[in-house]
Amino acid sequence: MSDFAFRVTHSEGRARRGVMTTAHGEVETPAFMPVGTQGAVKGMLHRDLEAAGAEILLCNTYHLYLRPGDDLIARRGGLHAFIGWTKPILTDSGGYQVFSLAARRTIDEEGARFQSHLDGSSHLLTPEKAADIQAQLGSDIAMVLDECLAHPSGEADARTSMERTLRWARRGRDRFLEIRDPNARLKDSRAGEPAAPPFAAAARENGLRVTNPGQAQFGIVQGSVFPNLRTESAQRTVDIGFEAYAIGGLSVGEPNDVMYEMVGTTTPFLPATGPRYLMGAGTPEDLVESVARGIDLFDCVLPTRNARNGQLFTSEGRINIKNARFAEDDRPVDPTCSCYTCRTCSRAYLRHLFAVGEINAATLNTLHNLHFYLDTLRRIRESLAFGRFEQFRQLFHQNLSRQPLDP
């Protein structure tokens, strides 16, 4: 019933190039998803995202649930209609943000109780609720609710958390399937309790609006930095059965080589027939290294957040545009870059705009950083098409280490 599909068109080692099909069209992979937390990528209009090559957005369920609310968005016809983005959208489950609330949340078997960071109001996010909200948002890809463990954690805690994540995954998947098939009955994942009423009726009672019948749902692998937990989590999540799978709980402070090891350990246990999504990563180097280990999808706030702080990515490393030595530098940020910012602005002008606090500094920096990320993915895909990914990978790292622009 889902409009979701994936096919690999080229591969080299464990790296793959492919096409992911969703209810709102196709995405060429490996792909980077710009983060549009509240229904907008900060500093970047939709048309500029499309022009830079973005084919899919990530939006945050936690933020949209609080403001303007999934009910309001559903009444507008769903997230695509509300924000005016016609291409694919992936929504996270809201879990990561809730777990980040620290003192404002408690976790138990039912779900995560939290207080809004805006007004202190109390909320309960369960695996079922996360599925319901995303059904109302109508994203093309919904994420199941998982428990996001803090790093570092001991193995015992990591196992406990992984087991809960697996139980939540079962509940989240059941709810998702019920939403997709209104004639089915809600499965009772907790033995001994009475079966729930037919979902269609329940949905009507709750006023649930399913705004995208073609929505897919991804499961999430946890297991912290323990290879045995990662492989077990992958196998048991795949056993539940989702349209595709993500690796969560990485890029949370662990060393790079540990992240790469976890990715490399996990991907062989995720179906080669579906896309693999590494959540929340990362630097341009992380993207290249993760593609080499079989990852197809990425999201990260790094290009957009760093842009607003004046940190710009270039083919030869990062620069801080606020640095005084750029005050009279007439060169573009990256002479090899073809983005609007590099075509029309000098470092001197960008430094001035940042120094005086102009909105346009954020806009121009974001345009560049996202262009750099999306172009890196484009070059990865191109190299895969020609069987030259390994060559690209080596050259990429060489350029980065050649001359540190901001020592």
Add this chain to the structure above:
Amino acid sequence: MSDFAFRVTHSEGRARRGVMTTAHGEVETPAFMPVGTQGAVKGMLHRDLEAAGAEILLCNTYHLYLRPGDDLIARRGGLHAFIGWTKPILTDSGGYQVFSLAARRTIDEEGARFQSHLDGSSHLLTPEKAADIQAQLGSDIAMVLDECLAHPSGEADARTSMERTLRWARRGRDRFLEIRDPNARLKDSRAGEPAAPPFAAAARENGLRVTNPGQAQFGIVQGSVFPNLRTESAQRTVDIGFEAYAIGGLSVGEPNDVMYEMVGTTTPFLPATGPRYLMGAGTPEDLVESVARGIDLFDCVLPTRNARNGQLFTSEGRINIKNARFAEDDRPVDPTCSCYTCRTCSRAYLRHLFAVGEINAATLNTLHNLHFYLDTLRRIRESLAFGRFEQFRQLFHQNLSRQPLDP
């Protein structure tokens, strides 16, 4: 020697359509100049300004003098090169901002002494200094330094200020002419003092870089709300002889009808062969009414500043997008508008972006408001070409008064 020219192509009553030629190209008039205070129009990239029909920018000398400094901009080749805007630029004299500093400035015959709002450093802005800074910035149109009197003022104060403005105009024009002709000697506008050294040598000593040899300079009419002072100021400013003339000291708090009366009183005394510039005005209604009284150029922060505060201009009046009644309004801001914002965003989405504090709210609102202003000027020019300005003017006011969108 200036590349400045102006020709009227159509007229209807006192309203004119024309073409103003500058060192960086032509501007169709009547024209609205978006305000790019620090070398950027807040929330609007150059390409979007051009797409919306902006043919000339206004930049603020006071801000650019302080940051990044006219010396640095001159070393970059001037303001056009520094900010990457290839079309005409007008710079103000810096006077208006300095006079706005209130307690931080004192005025005497020499000029205005002020302390920077940024670091408290002391500066002296004289008519000569204002010309020098603008020579280094290299704008296509420089404004002479005038004294900006607070409103309201008595007639005696207004006359005293007008007389000083006229003396400053003479000094500012002399300096401008010296800069344009490096072989001339600085004229001594204060009798009895020794003649200044040859300008070219002085310029070299001061390190003055003239980045736009085709720069023009406009004189400014003052006289507060007193018709006799306005006409006298106009006649005596024209006697000094500038490329064209502006009306200053209006749109500073006086009632609308007083402003219109002052404009209507002054324009007959300004040469019909040059453009007339009403500084700092105004609302869309002000623009239409001033064109009817013979004005050709406008600048105002209203469309950009209001956009950032959520106030949007429409053909039927202003709306505050933050208003709760727009939360579920799927219509565009103005159904008759063809801007990107109106083509792709609902009021509900714009309200959400504003409510959650997204940068994109400022960008999208600014795109719309500037489009509305520039489109209003385009329609004024079109109506003038067809001898239908009076018809346009009546319809414009009818639409505005028909149904207040935000009562």
